Amino acid sequence: MKRSGSITFWVYLLLGMGATLMFLPVLWVVLSSFKGLEEIYRIPPTFFPKRWIFTNYTGALKQFPFLLYLWNSVFVTCTATALTLLINSMAAFALSKYHFPGRNGIFLVMLGTLMIPLQVIMLPVYLVIARLGLANTLWGIIIPPAATPTGVFILRQYMLTISDELIDAAKIDGARDFRIYAQIVLPLTAPALAVLTVFSIMWRWNDFLWPLIVINQEKFFTIQLALARFRGELVVDWHYVLAMTVMSILPITFVFAFLQRYLVQGIASTGLKG
Amino acid sequence: MKRTKIPLAPYLFLLPNMVVFSVFIIVPAGYNFYLSLFDTSPFRPAEFIGLGNFLYLLQKDDLFRRALENLVIFVAGDVGGMLVGSVIIGLLLNQKVKLRGFFRSAFFYPVLLSPVVVALVWQWILNNQFGALNALLTTLGMKGTPWLLVPHWSRFWSIFVHLWATLGFYSLIVLAGLQSIPAELYEAALVDGADRKQQFLYITFPLLLPTLMTVLVLSTIRGFEIFDHVYILTGGGPGTATLMMVQYIYRAAFQMDQFGLAASASFLLFVIIFLLTVVQYALGKRREAI
Numbered sequence: 001m002k003r004s005g006s007i008t009f010w011v012y013l014l015l016g017m018g019a020t021l022m023f024l025p026v027l028w029v030v031l032s033s034f035k036g037l038e039e040i041y042r043i044p045p046t047f048f049p050k051r052w053i054f055t056n057y058t059g060a061l062k063q064f065p066f067l068l069y070l071w072n073s074v075f076v077t078c079t080a081t082a083l084t085l086l087i088n089s090m091a092a093f094a095l096s097k098y099h100f101p102g103r104n105g106i107f108l109v110m111l112g113t114l115m116i117p118l119q120v121i122m123l124p125v126y127l128v129i130a131r132l133g134l135a136n137t138l139w140g141i142i143i144p145p146a147a148t149p150t151g152v153f154i155l156r157q158y159m160l161t162i163s164d165e166l167i168d169a170a171k172i173d174g175a176r177d178f179r180i181y182a183q184i185v186l187p188l189t190a191p192a193l194a195v196l197t198v199f200s201i202m203w204r205w206n207d208f209l210w211p212l213i214v215i216n217q218e219k220f221f222t223i224q225l226a227l228a229r230f231r232g233e234l235v236v237d238w239h240y241v242l243a244m245t246v247m248s249i250l251p252i253t254f255v256f257a258f259l260q261r262y263l264v265q266g267i268a269s270t271g272l273k274g
Numbered sequence: 275m276k277r278t279k280i281p282l283a284p285y286l287f288l289l290p291n292m293v294v295f296s297v298f299i300i301v302p303a304g305y306n307f308y309l310s311l312f313d314t315s316p317f318r319p320a321e322f323i324g325l326g327n328f329l330y331l332l333q334k335d336d337l338f339r340r341a342l343e344n345l346v347i348f349v350a351g352d353v354g355g356m357l358v359g360s361v362i363i364g365l366l367l368n369q370k371v372k373l374r375g376f377f378r379s380a381f382f383y384p385v386l387l388s389p390v391v392v393a394l395v396w397q398w399i400l401n402n403q404f405g406a407l408n409a410l411l412t413t414l415g416m417k418g419t420p421w422l423l424v425p426h427w428s429r430f431w432s433i434f435v436h437l438w439a440t441l442g443f444y445s446l447i448v449l450a451g452l453q454s455i456p457a458e459l460y461e462a463a464l465v466d467g468a469d470r471k472q473q474f475l476y477i478t479f480p481l482l483l484p485t486l487m488t489v490l491v492l493s494t495i496r497g498f499e500i501f502d503h504v505y506i507l508t509g510g511g512p513g514t515a516t517l518m519m520v521q522y523i524y525r526a527a528f529q530m531d532q533f534g535l536a537a538s539a540s541f542l543l544f545v546i547i548f549l550l551t552v553v554q555y556a557l558g559k560r561r562e563a564i
Contacts, residue, residue: 011369018363019380022442025395026383028406032398044409087290094287100280106288113299115551119499119520120544123527123536124302124309132297144298147291177283206388208502209520213528224390231393231506238398245391256386260379267446 026249033057033242040239056243063240066247068219069226072138073205076222080142081200084151085193091147092155092189093181097167107156114149118210126213140214141207141222151196154266158192159185195266198259205252223248306544309537316531327538338539340514341522344429348504348518349497351433356493357486359441364448378449382442389502392439397422397507400431422508425515432504432516439503440496444489451485452478484557491554498546519543 028047032040033056035049060066094100095107118125125144126135134140162185170180186193208224215225227248230241256263310327312320331338367378384392399406400421408418421427459477468476501520504510510517517525519539527536 008371011366011371014362015366015371015377018366019377022380022384022438025399025438026387029395029398041404043404044413045404045406087294090287091291094284098281098284098287100284103284106292109300110291110295113295115548116299116303116544117499117547119501119523120540120547121299121302121306122523123533123540124305125298126527127305128297128302143294147294147298152291177287181287202386206386206390208388208390208506213524224388227394228390228506231397231509241394242398245394249387249391252386252388256383260382264378264382264446267443267450 029242030246033239033246035239037239040242056239057247060240060243060247063237064226064244065218066226066244069221069223070247072220073222073224076138076141076211077201077204079138080146080204081197083142083146084148084200085196087147088151088196089155089186089189089193090181091152092159093185095152096156096159096162097164097180097185107152110149110152118145122209122213129214134214136215136217136220138220141211145207145210151200154196155189155192158189162188191262194259194262198255198262199266201255202252202263303544306537306540309533310541312534314531314533320534323534327534328542331535331538331542335535337514337517338522338535341517341519344515344517345498345500345519347429348433348436348500348516349494351429352436352497352500353490353493355433355437356441356444357489359437360444360448360489361482361486363441363445364452367445367449368452381445384439385442387439389439390506392435393503393506396431396435396438423512425512428508428512428516432508435507436500436503440493444493447489447492448482448485451482455481487557488554491550491557495547495550495554498543498550 031048032045034052034054035046036051036053036055039046039050091110095103129135129140129144134143166184167180170184175183206224207222208228211222211225212228215221221229223244227241227244230236311322311324313323313326314320363381367374367381371377387395400408402408402418402420402423405418405421407421411418419427421431455478459481460473463473463477499520500518501524504516504518505521505524508516510521520543523536523539523543526532526539
């Protein structure tokens with residue numbers, strides 16, 4: 001399509017301004033995390049550090065049990081993602097490859113629970129968690145949100161496209177139900193599993209409300225809880241906060257760089273959010 | 275497959291998922307309704323009061339009304355900004371420009387950040403004494419403002435920061451909608467001599483409408499559920515200027531021990547989300563029919 005030069009100019013200008021607005025705040029935080037204390041508070045502020053220092057990072061690691069928070073976050077994210085993939089793919093397998101009484105009913109009830117976000121049941125869920133002895137444990141963060149309707153949904157839709165003839169052939173060869181699930185259906189569902197993995201990692205790593213409710217002991221803090229604690233404090237050690245913020249976004253940026261494709265695909269096809 | 279025997283395997287495959295679902299979603303949802311019918315003041319045994327909590331919330335509880343007002347203002351601004359912003363960004367990202375991949379990543383990047391990080395980053399920028407925004411304004415010869423200490427500015431930035439963090443997500447949905455419009459339509463329009471404005475009005479906009487409905491309903495539901503971004507950014511303040519419904523529930527449940535009120539407010543929020551979901555479903559049905 002032919003276009004006049006002036007429109008192209010405006011497109012680039014708007015794209016440039018938008019991208020700047022989106023990137024600049026984070027870039028500024030990253031740069032500031034390498035500045036000395038007096039430079040951070042200097043007015044007017046500097047953009048690039050006058051002198052690059054790393055003491056904010058080493059200091060934050062000394063001052064706070066950051067590695068413990070990091071470990072808690074990594075443990076929760078990895079375990080929860082594995083559990084989410086396992087139980088949701090099993091359910092999706094049952095709902096796509098078997099005919100049995102109650103199939104549609106169960107699927108509808110699952111989708112119906114989309115209308116019940118954690119925000120509207122946080123008190124009773126906490127009471128259940130407490131009764132089960134899971135309050136103030138990492139498992140208390142991991143297990144309850146592991147069964148996700150959207151997870152079952154995208155996996156089921158994908159599994160429906162896998163030919164039943166393949167499964168019938170495997171049955172003739174003597175494969176039992178679990179082997180068909182684990183060795184035939186799961187490998188063929190890999191693209192949908194990848195989408196769910198990326199979303200689960202993003203969601204769990206960034207989650208705040210759920211850990212906030214379950215955990216109130218510092219030794220179980222995730223990175224997000226640790227960072228959130230600085231909110232509203234009268235004297236904030238911004239140099240440490242900046243360093244810890246940067247450390248907290250490194251892993252997720254890394255995941256994004258490699259798995260962006262699955263993330264974009266997941267959003268475009270299902271409107272799903274981490 | 276044999277019809278006579280009910281297979282056991284699918285139930286076993288479903289079991290783990292169903293247990294988690296039941297114990298952590300369905301049972302609590304029922305329990306929430308049960309709790310909402312009781313007066314659960316501390317130091318007294320719970321007393322059944324029927325719909326008393328609901329009446330109290332709707333008629334006497336000033337903080338609840340405040341939270342509801344704040345929420346409506348927030349959702350109106352947020353959803354309005356989301357619709358306009360996601361269409362503009364979607365259209366821009368759909369242009370054939372150089373560095374398209376870079377621009378898409380740039381607009382999407384904030385979606386990856388946690389609400390906590392987003393709020394801390396902006397708290398740092400909006401800081402009254404050494405924040406970048408006030409420094410910029412001072413350099414330009416204007417006066418800085420204690421942004422998060424003035425009620426209407428605090429509201430504005432709550433909406434702005436949430437938009438900043440989530441626009442990339444909705445823009446991607448709009449972009450997918452734009453890309454699903456068949457190119458032949460534009461070619462035909464070009465042959466008929468339609469200019470860009472006409473193309474947008476008679477092709478792009480009508481065909482994008484279902485996508486925009488999705489953005490509208492989805493962002494409205496998420497708007498009503500808002501908590502993290504605003505809570506970390508403003509703490510609900512100054513005063514109660516940005517205290518949203520989920521923060522009201524959190525406060526009642528975990529800070530004030532008002533279990534009955536927390537459960538009732540939760541139920542009212544659920545009703546709002548339920549109605550919106552019904553609307554979304556109805557719209558989806560209609561779209562399938564077309």
